[in-house]
Amino acid sequence: MSETPSDTPKTPEIYKCCENPQITYLAPVNINVDEKTIGTVDVWRCASCKKKFCEEKQLGIDSITDIVGMPRIGDDEKWGVIISKLQKGKDKWKLVRLKQNGIIKYETVDEKILDLKIEDYKIVDDYHSSFLIEDHLNRAVEI
């Protein structure tokens, strides 16, 4: 099993973020556990409007095909990863959209919905933490 795909991923179906979308691959962020990559977030960017799009990939699982194009992100949101201290392996992380402040509804592996508090684009919680994708482009993050 190769850890880092050597080919640049193909441009996904154009996502209509603006009048003239020019979406290109920007960078990966690898998610590591014990120095092993267990997943990747692929980051794409529109050259016209500068919006970023992210795609979550669990290692060994093909890309999430039910999201055609990529999920929309609001102007007041940033891409982030929530890390759960209560889970292990692939269930330990999840790609989310974080607002600057407020509450995020977070669905756990056993389908419970938790209200997690966000302060300045960061989860503030005893059992969950987070980081922003834009701060870790081309890097691996140990979770």
Ligand SMILES: [Zn+2]
């Ligand atoms: Zn655009």
